[in-house]
Amino acid sequence: MKPIVAIVGRPNVGKSTLFNRVVGEQVAIVEEKPGTTRDRLYADSDWNGREFTLVDTGGLEPEPGTDLDLRVREQAEMAIREADVIVFVVDCRAGVTAQDMEVADALRRSQKPVLVAANKADSEQHIAQAATFYQLGVGEVLPISALHGLGTGDLLDRIVEQFGPAGPAPAELEEGEAVKIAIVGRPNAGKSSLLNALLGRERAIVTEIPGTTRDAIDTEMQYQGRDLVLIDTAGIRRRGRIRPGVEQYGVIRALRAINRADVCVLLLDATEGVTAQDTHLAGYVRDSFRGLVLAVNKWDLKDEIGRTKQDFVQEIRSELNFVPYAPVLFLSAKTGQGTEQVLPAALRVASEMAKRVPTSGLNDVVSEIVATNAPPSHRGRQLKLFYATQVGVKPPSFVFFVNDPSLVHFSYQRFLENRLREFFGFEGTPLRITFRSRGGKEEGR
Secondary structure, X not given: OOOEEEEEOXXXXXXXXXXXXXXXXXXXXXXXXXOXXXXXXXXXXXXXXXXXXXXXXXXXXXXXXXXXXXXXXXXXXXXXXXXXXXXXXXXXXXXXXXXXXXXXXXXXXXXXXXXXXXXXOOOHHHHHHHHHHHHHOOOEEEEOEOOOOEXXXXXXXXXXXXXXXXXXXXXXXXXOOOEXXXXXXXXXXXXXXXXXXXXXXXXXOOOOOXXXXXXXXXEEEEEOOEEEEEEEOOOOOOHHHOOOOHHHHHHHHHHHHHHHOOEEEEEXXXXXXXXXXXXXXXXXXXXXXXXXXEEEEOHHHHHHHOOOHHHHHXXXXXXXXXXXXXXXXXXXXXXXXXXXXXXXXXXXXXXXXXXXXXHHHHHXXXXXXXXXXXXXXXXXXXXXXXXXXXXXXXXXXXXXXXXXXXXXXXXXXXXHHHHHHHHHOOOOXXXXXXXXXXXXXXXXX
């Protein structure tokens, strides 16, 4: 699994700016106003060849009328439990505050690695002031300026050092090995109800209140002679609607569930259609190279909704056009209608994730592609495909040997992926395709 790095701190210390700096794009909305929200809370990143998931959190600020000590302690302790590394962001200019001390008090008792990022250290004076944060007693203090990028490389060096040695690459799904299926989606989409329908008994608490499930719950079962592990997860809501505290860190649990699953069943709410958060979540599943099944729940209300399956499929293929390979199911977890499709679909996708294509058959396809659709040229130089080989599974991974990887446009890579799917299937699974020259230069996703 990818390690999870949580950024914590009080409002307006620069957490979102640091998040954007590490991710390398403007994912989080950054404003001077404390408590600014954004659409995404998490993103994958890498440093020195080590991949990890970065999770930003809302400012540790109590709501009116709540107890400061209780609120701060609750959020900090949840972060401690769920993250592999904690980055505690403080403000060099403001110095040590009472809220910083409250967070530090909880972090100090943990066994998790904590790094103190003393932000806004963009002058010699402020860099010198960073040393005052050692009085917090929670870990190494690194002066940084997230806005200007000063010191962030040193911070990332220290973060990845906390991960320890890299784990082995994902193994192939062997015959008889349990297939791990994560049920993911927004709060109140019906995830726990679907789990109960699949099990035929009450395993998870079901309620109409969004966000009931806070822990990822693993349930072992057998289906048609196969061992399965079903993972129910906390609902992921749009970032601006995430309440401080336990629900916020339920997102981290859901991301962990995706990272350790073989196949994810993304539950969509038929009464709401495809939302921005559904799009973000499907993108995370794709970027994590996990299998995907799209399940439209609450279809028992289709008469009230006034839309057909064709309408929904059209919307899904438009809004989630980056996962066109994912099968779409329609069901009602409440009544049980259509739930019998879920496990067979997930097992088909798991099988496709582990599929191997014979090298001879793969290169027959490559030859046909070259013969019928000549590779594009760029500035007078023609791309040449020599041969291809499959180098791994979970997900199926291919290397195409070409004369110059820089000549491969993303649209041609997408064309090749579509042709591979046309010939070999790969329902519900992403493909990892790279291009390599005979000299070893490599590009691709």
